[in-house]
Amino acid sequence: xxxxxxxxxxxxxxxxxxxxxxxxxxxxxxxxxxxxxxxxxxxxxxxxxxxxxxxxxxxxxxxxxxxxxxxxxxxxxxxxxxxxxxxxxxxxxxxxxxxxxxxxxxxxxxxxxxxxxxxxxxxxxxxxxxxxxxxxxxxxxxxxxxxxxxxxxxxxxxxxxxxxxxxxxxxxxxxxxxxxxxxxxxxxxxxxxxxxxxxxxxxxxxxxxxxxxxxxxxxxxxxxxxxxxxxxxxxxxxxxxxxxxxxxxxxxxxxxxxxxxxxxxxxxxxxxxxxxxxxxxxxxxxxxxxxxxxxxxxxxxxxxxxxxxxxxxxxxxxxxxxxxxxxxxxxxxxxxxxxxxxxxxxxxxxxxxxxx
Ligand SMILES: Nc1nc2c(ncn2[C@@H]2O[C@H](COP(=O)(O)OP(=O)(O)OP(=O)(O)O)[C@@H](O)[C@H]2O)c(=O)[nH]1
Ligand SMILES: [Zn+2]
Numbered sequence: 001x002x003x004x005x006x007x008x009x010x011x012x013x014x015x016x017x018x019x020x021x022x023x024x025x026x027x028x029x030x031x032x033x034x035x036x037x038x039x040x041x042x043x044x045x046x047x048x049x050x051x052x053x054x055x056x057x058x059x060x061x062x063x064x065x066x067x068x069x070x071x072x073x074x075x076x077x078x079x080x081x082x083x084x085x086x087x088x089x090x091x092x093x094x095x096x097x098x099x100x101x102x103x104x105x106x107x108x109x110x111x112x113x114x115x116x117x118x119x120x121x122x123x124x125x126x127x128x129x130x131x132x133x134x135x136x137x138x139x140x141x142x143x144x145x146x147x148x149x150x151x152x153x154x155x156x157x158x159x160x161x162x163x164x165x166x167x168x169x170x171x172x173x174x175x176x177x178x179x180x181x182x183x184x185x186x187x188x189x190x191x192x193x194x195x196x197x198x199x200x201x202x203x204x205x206x207x208x209x210x211x212x213x214x215x216x217x218x219x220x221x222x223x224x225x226x227x228x229x230x231x232x233x234x235x236x237x238x239x240x241x242x243x244x245x246x247x248x249x250x251x252x253x254x255x256x257x258x259x260x261x262x263x264x265x266x267x268x269x270x271x272x273x274x275x276x277x278x279x280x281x282x283x284x285x286x287x288x289x290x291x292x293x294x295x296x297x298x299x300x301x302x303x304x305x306x307x308x309x310x311x312x313x314x315x316x317x318x319x320x321x322x323x324x325x326x327x328x329x330x331x332x333x334x335x336x337x338x339x340x341x342x343x344x345x346x347x348x349x350x351x352x353x354x355x356x
Contacts, residue, residue: 013149019033035130052133058283058286091283163188236248257290
C-alpha cells in the first residue's frame with residue numbers, strides 16, 4: 001500500500017472539507033457545498049470566474065426550473081448573488097413564503113460531470129444536495145495554490161464502496177436473549193461505523209432470520225410516534241430471541257440515507273403538509289438514498305449469504321438480491337402503528353410499495 005492517501009481516502013477527506021465549508025477541487029473544477037457556504041468564500045469564488053449553482057432534478061422541479069441535464073440543473077450565479085439567495089435555492093424551508101426566486105440564466109453546455117460529482121459528494125457528506133461549481137482549466141494548479149483537497153471525479157461518480165472491516169465483537173446479554181453478541185464494522189476510509197447484533201449461533205449453511213434496520217434516532221432512541229422504527233427494532237430482536245437465533249444489522253443510514261439534519265428538514269416540511277416522499281423530493285433527494293451494498297457486505301463478512309428477511313418493503317428484498325444475498329423468505333414485521341404514524345405508513349404503502 002502506498003504511503004499517500006489513495007482515491008477513496010481522498011474522498012473521505014473531501015467530505016470532511018465540504019462539511020467545514022472548505023472548497024474541494026475535482027477533475028474539471030472546484031466545488032463548494034451550499035449548506036456550509038460562507039459569504040467570503042462566495043465572494044472569492046465569483047472573483048475567479050463564472051460560477052454555477054447545481055441542484056438536483058427534484059429540487060429543480062419544486063423551484064419550477066428547467067432541467068437540461070436529466071438528473072440535475074445548473075444555474076449561472078446572478079451578478080448580485082447573495083448568500084441568502086443561494087441558500088434559499090437549496091433549502092426548501094422558506095419555499096412557501098418565498099416561492100419565486102427567478103428568473104434564472106441556465107447553463108446548457110454538456111459539461112455537467114463536475115456538478116454531478118459535486119452533488120454526489122455533498123449527499124455522501126449528508127449535506128443538502130446542492131453545490132456551487134466553477135469549471136477550471138488547470139485544477140491541479142488551483143488545488144496546489146489554495147491548499148485544497150483534489151479528488152478524481154470518476155471515482156466519485158463510480159461510488160465504489162469502501163470495504164467494511166470487522167473491528168471487534170463481544171458478548172452482549174440483552175433482555176430478549178442472554179446469548180447476544182455485538183459486532184462493530186468500520187469502512188476502510190474511516191467513515192461511519194455500522195453494527196451487527198448476532199443472537200445465538202446461527203448455522204451459516206442455512207437461511208438466517210435477519211433484519212436490516214436503518215438508524216432512526218428519533219424512533220429508536222426517543223420513541224417518536226411519527227414512524228414505526230422503534231417498535232420494529234425491538235420487535236425484530238424479540239422474535240430473534242424467541243427463535244434463539246438471528247442477526248440484526250444496525251446500519252447508520254439515518255433518514256433513509258439523508259442524515260439526521262436533512263431528516264429534520266423533511267419533518268419540518270411534513271409539518272407544512274407534505275408527505276414523507278414529497279418532503280425528500282422538495283429537499284432534492286430521492287425517496288430512498290440508502291446504499292444496501294453495506295448491509296450485504298456485512299452479512300457476507302459474518303458468513304451469511306441466505307436470509308429470511310424481516311421487512312415489509314419489497315424494494316429492500318430486490319436490492320439485497322441485487323447485492324448477491326438470497327432472500328428465501330419475507331418475514332413480515334408489522335408493529336407500532338399508531339394514529340400519528342398512520343398517514344406515514346399509508347404513504348409508504350401507496351408510494352413505496354410496502355406490504356402492510
Ligand atoms: N427521509 C426520511 N426518513 C425517514 C422518515 N421516517 C423515517 N425515516 C427513516 O427511514 C428509515 C426506516 O427504514 P426501515 O425501517 O428500514 O424501513 P423500510 O425500508 O421502510 O422497510 P421495512 O424493512 O419494512 O421497515 C430510518 O432510517 C428512518 O430514520 C421520513 O419521514 N423521512
Ligand atoms: Zn423512524
